[in-house]
Amino acid sequence: xxxxxxxxxxxxxxxxxxxxxxxxxxxxxxxxxxxxxxxxxxxxxxxxxxxxxxxxxxxxxxxxxxxxxxxxxxxxxxxxxxxxxxxxxxxxxxxxxxxxxxxxxxxxxxxxxxxxxxxxxxxxxxxxxxxxxxxxxxxxxxxxxxxxxxxxxxxxxxxxxxxxxxxxxxxxxxxxxxxxxxxxxxxxxxxxxxxxxxxxxxxxxxxxxxxxxxxxxxxxxxxxxxxxxxxxxxxxxxxxxxxxxxxxxxxxxxxxxxxxxxxxxxxxxxxxxxxxxxxxxxxxxxxxxxxxxxxxxxxxxxxxxxxxxxxxxxxxxx
Amino acid sequence: xxxxxxxxxxxxxxxxxxxxxxxxxxxxxxxxxxxxxxxxxxxxxxxxxxxxxxxxxxxxxxxxxxxxxxxxxxxxxxxxxxxxxxxxxxxxxxxxxxxxxxxxxxxxxxxxxxxxxxxxxxxxxxxxxxxxxxxxxxxxxxxxxxxxxxxxxxxxxxxxxxxxxxxxxxxxxxxxxxxxxxxxxxxxxxxxxxxxxxxxxxxxxxxxxxxxxxxxxxxxxxxxxxxxxxxxxxxxxxxxxxxxxxxxxxxxxxxxxxxxxxxxxxxxxxxxxxxxxxxxxxxxxxxxxxxxxxxxxxxxxxxxxxxxxxxxxxxxxxxxxxxxxxx
Numbered sequence: 001x002x003x004x005x006x007x008x009x010x011x012x013x014x015x016x017x018x019x020x021x022x023x024x025x026x027x028x029x030x031x032x033x034x035x036x037x038x039x040x041x042x043x044x045x046x047x048x049x050x051x052x053x054x055x056x057x058x059x060x061x062x063x064x065x066x067x068x069x070x071x072x073x074x075x076x077x078x079x080x081x082x083x084x085x086x087x088x089x090x091x092x093x094x095x096x097x098x099x100x101x102x103x104x105x106x107x108x109x110x111x112x113x114x115x116x117x118x119x120x121x122x123x124x125x126x127x128x129x130x131x132x133x134x135x136x137x138x139x140x141x142x143x144x145x146x147x148x149x150x151x152x153x154x155x156x157x158x159x160x161x162x163x164x165x166x167x168x169x170x171x172x173x174x175x176x177x178x179x180x181x182x183x184x185x186x187x188x189x190x191x192x193x194x195x196x197x198x199x200x201x202x203x204x205x206x207x208x209x210x211x212x213x214x215x216x217x218x219x220x221x222x223x224x225x226x227x228x229x230x231x232x233x234x235x236x237x238x239x240x241x242x243x244x245x246x247x248x249x250x251x252x253x254x255x256x257x258x259x260x261x262x263x264x265x266x267x268x269x270x271x272x273x274x275x276x277x278x279x280x281x282x283x284x285x286x287x288x289x290x291x292x293x294x295x296x297x298x299x300x301x302x303x304x305x306x307x308x309x310x311x312x313x314x315x316x317x318x
Numbered sequence: 319x320x321x322x323x324x325x326x327x328x329x330x331x332x333x334x335x336x337x338x339x340x341x342x343x344x345x346x347x348x349x350x351x352x353x354x355x356x357x358x359x360x361x362x363x364x365x366x367x368x369x370x371x372x373x374x375x376x377x378x379x380x381x382x383x384x385x386x387x388x389x390x391x392x393x394x395x396x397x398x399x400x401x402x403x404x405x406x407x408x409x410x411x412x413x414x415x416x417x418x419x420x421x422x423x424x425x426x427x428x429x430x431x432x433x434x435x436x437x438x439x440x441x442x443x444x445x446x447x448x449x450x451x452x453x454x455x456x457x458x459x460x461x462x463x464x465x466x467x468x469x470x471x472x473x474x475x476x477x478x479x480x481x482x483x484x485x486x487x488x489x490x491x492x493x494x495x496x497x498x499x500x501x502x503x504x505x506x507x508x509x510x511x512x513x514x515x516x517x518x519x520x521x522x523x524x525x526x527x528x529x530x531x532x533x534x535x536x537x538x539x540x541x542x543x544x545x546x547x548x549x550x551x552x553x554x555x556x557x558x559x560x561x562x563x564x565x566x567x568x569x570x571x572x573x574x575x576x577x578x579x580x581x582x583x584x585x586x587x588x589x590x591x592x593x594x595x596x597x598x599x600x601x602x603x604x605x606x607x608x609x610x611x612x613x614x615x616x617x618x619x620x621x622x623x624x625x626x627x628x629x630x631x632x633x634x635x636x637x638x639x640x641x642x643x644x645x
Contacts, residue, residue: 091422091423091424092424094422099422101423113415116383116415117415119382119411120387120415122383122384123383123387123389123390124390124391125387126393127388130343149407153383157375157384160375313425314421315420315421315459315460316460316483317425317483318483
């Protein structure tokens, strides 16, 4: 891996963290409203996964989608403008936080209905199989989604038809406020693949390099015709399910324990102790990310609201 | 022109669309090797192969979900739900996903997908093989809802639905599959979505219907014509979006409207037509708008007499026409 790629991964994770902190602030200022689900703590997951994909590989995810959107290459300013519901946002203000998407970057959306995008991922992969393409559909979802029927039908079908899908469960330990073991019959989500005779793995989601390496290997297997794979990525969200979550369901010590295991901190230590990058270089990366976010916030705040006629646009395709 | 059954027309439409466009695929339970529960896809698996006529597990939400994904990819899936009664597991996929993709993406994503499902009672199917479900979906902007009443329309409308860039629900009156026969134009043709058809001209009153009840309405019209009542029969064909102009023109002429459907009355599709005409044709009306619909009971019971009491038929429609004509 060349040095620039190491630095790029660091940039992406820092950028996501700063975008999320800026969003939290904008939310508290009343400029976002509605619902806001932050990705803080989970940065290494989508950064590792998406850095391993090829441009032809599709990505589709659930509602905690800001980090994924930034990793597929949507500029922070288009993400923040969308969070503010502005006409310049990546979904022109119609989507908001949970519905970022950009097909040009092969990003097939954040989806707000838990689990409902999994069967759609099967259909996208069916398209690749039908066309004889070796692209892979990467479908991400939370641990909560693995308890709903969509998940089980979609996994079964992907295996029956041997489709090129990488199922990625971002296990952040809680479905809203319900801990995994209170909602799932098995503690390790990967075990759910066994009923579908599907290859599976469990990866440390706080280590971006481990996530990236695991994804590269699995994508190769799928591309070679190996069929679908369920990858459980163990992570943790530092913030509540959404803004305004009182978090009565967990102890402050638990959050602190995970924060000491911060994916950005771990990665920075790794780069420094292995002498891959100097502290000065990493500080410089952070400064660049700060600058991008400062400009993105300004852009989002100064952007216009959507025009009234947009309400009636694009109900049907012509 | 050759005379064929309704289900033959539907099969021909799919056969010709599969041949015309290799993006077209069929997905559903038993649509392949078995040829479909009503044999709508018979012979297509042998002709086009398992890549184009795809047997799915018994899993409606996946049939539709996969269809949406394939349509987003650029394919033209035709999803078959064996009975309209089985569509509810896919309700989320249809209403929350298919209907909203174009809107949420500012027109970037389209879902050119058809969902075919046989609907309606009268074949002794009982509570879960007799339902009419159109009202649930006709409420949803972003979807189109089509119900044919005869072979020529069924073939032309289904071809239009396959070629349409939007998700189309295509409900087929299963009692009419082999009962309703008719001539079908030779060669490739389409019938436009969103256009009603005046299937009988008359000056005394307008009967608005679709699907199986349209078939009965035509029979009723013959009966009352012998008594001197001339009915105008409108076959809506597309319920969403519906043809407002044809309705307004007819009511201007007749001044009286009877709306007939098999689905139960309250919140049924007829309520929308009645409300539309009350708002936009009030001064043309000479009588209150009348609705004849299935009764407000949870489902069509199995018992044959009970099924008959449930179902609108030519006799019940003729009675309603006479009452309205006498107003």
